[in-house]
Amino acid sequence: MDIQLIGRLLPHIMEASLLTIGLTACSLAIGLVVATAVAAGRFSRMRPIRWLATAYVSVMRGTPLLVQLFIVFFGGPQFRLDLTPFMAGVLTMGLNIGAYMSEGIKGAIISVDKGQGEASRSIGFGRFDTMRLFILPQAAPLIIRSLGVNTVILSKSTALVSTIGVVELTYSAQRFVTSTYKPFEVFAVAGAAYIAIVAVISLIVRGAEKLFDADRRVAA
Amino acid sequence: MTLDFGVVPSYSQLLFTGLLWTIFITVLAGSVSILLGIAIATTTLYGPKFASLPVRGISFLFLGTPLLLQLYLLYYGLSQVGVMLPAFWTGVVGLGLHYAAYNADIFRASLQAVDPGQAEAARSLGFSRGATQRLFIMPQAIVTALPQVGNNSIILLKDTAVLSVLGIAELVLNAQRAISETYRPFEFYFTAALLYYVVNLAMEFLLGIAARKAEEIR
Known part of the structure; x- marks a missing residue:
């Protein structure tokens, strides 16, 4: 164990x-937009839209992220889509995690008692207002939790973009390994950095969950 | 540049071999992850503190870091201390260890969910502690854990793609070989994605049947 090296790293x-x-952060931003759109699509009244959203989720979740990344980054130029490694990575991970997040949102919405929606509709609220005023606030804590779990998964998936040349944590660790030939120390430090990132995300999510649960208690 | 899927069929044997290796790795690493997952869950639940604490700590490390980093650490780190494990086994063990940490959480929850009355009944009938665990608690916990462990196995199937970076000739690496000869990345990665998707659907179908069977047993 080379302690000095760790200090320098x-x-x-x-x-x-x-x-x-x-x-x-960038992938999360894209992912949230995609997730909202896809989740809305799954509750659409039009069957083709529902079908399209379901197919999207199935395909994105049914194929490896690494292959999706390669299709966009290496296959993109065949369609004159020349993206930088960073952009290709963010776009693919956003599209991918959006599918997973939409499932979490859908599950949270379904878990809200059906009677809530029926009651709201029967006293004259529209579909959109019912969702906005009654369903979503009750689904919020569950939605936050599933978004949080997926953000943790996302932060670890970013390691995959090292394979297309983005010098993030994993790739820069690899570079240090070739210059120092101390793989154990270098990867251990990089691993600690990932754990710190994951811990911070988990803390933020826990705080957000409490915030929304408190709202619920006040409302009740 | 236009698309030309016409080049794909002549490489079908290469892709198919890769697919078989992908399935083989999934089965191997999946078995490791399930057996080790059960072992970790049992140790952390019933083991002595000096065993359960380190095991808990190590599985926390596996949950908090990326699979790719773990594979690199195993592959390059082990050679630093003089252990030369072939890339294939590094990949299988790394993937198995990673998902063992995830499966352990599920098995632990399932073991705790078994009605305590079951153990009490078995013990009062004269079964030993070990026999109670083996014959009554574990089978029930495994049935409860099955759907989620199955889900993890499907995720594991997709993560076998990551092993291509270690030079293991599974589906992605074989697709890359074809691409290096044809310069048709989109066609081959798309075909690879399609093959993963088909295996994925097949696994989902089989797990659906298994989950229904498990529900009947309960």
Whole structure:
């Protein structure tokens, strides 16, 4: 165990962590938009839209993220879609995690007692207002939790974009391994950085969950 | 550049071999993850503190870091201490360990969910502690855990793609070989994705049957 090396690595690894956090944040932004659209699509009154949303989720969840990444990054240029590795990574991970997140949202909405929606509709609220005023607020804590779980998974998936040349945590760790030939120390430090990122995300999610649960108690 | 899927059929044997390896790795690593998952769950639940604490700590490390990093650590880190494990076994063990941590959580919850009356009844009939665990508690817990462990196995199937970075000739690496000869990345990665999707659907179908059977037994 080379303690000195770990001390020298830390600042570099922290810098690389920033890119991992950036990848996570940008993918999350795309993922949330996709998830909202797809979840809305699954509750659409039009059958083709419902079918399309279901197919999207099935395909995105049914194929490996790594292959999706390669299709976009290496296959994209065949359609004149020349993306930088960072953009290809963020786009693919956003589209991918959006499918998983939409499932969480759908599950949370279904878990709300059916009577709530029926009651609201029967006293004259529209479909959209029913969702906005009654269903979503009750589903919120569950939605937050599933979004949180998926964000943790997403932050770890960002390691895959090292394979297309984005110098995030995993790739920069690999570079240090080739220059120092101390794989154990280097990967251990990188692993610690991932755990720190995951811990921070989990803390934020737990806080958000409490926030929404408190709202619920006040409302009741 | 236009698409030309016409080049794919001449590489079908390469892709098919890759697919078979992918399925083989899934079965191997899946078995490791289930057996080790049960072992971890039993240790953390019933084991002495000096055993359960480190096991809990290690599975926390596996849950908190990316699979790719774990594979690199195993592959390059082990060679640093003089253990030369072939890439194939590094991949299988790494993948198995990673999902063992996930399965352990499920098995632990399932073991705890078994009605305590079951153990009391078995013990009062004269079964030993070990026999009670083996004959009454474990089978019930496994039936409860089945759907979620099955789900993890499907996720594991997709993560076998990551093993291509270690140079293991599964579906993705064989697709890359075909691409290096034809310069048709989209066609081959798309075909690979399609094959994964088919295996994925087949696994979902089989697990659906197994889950229904498990529900009947309960």
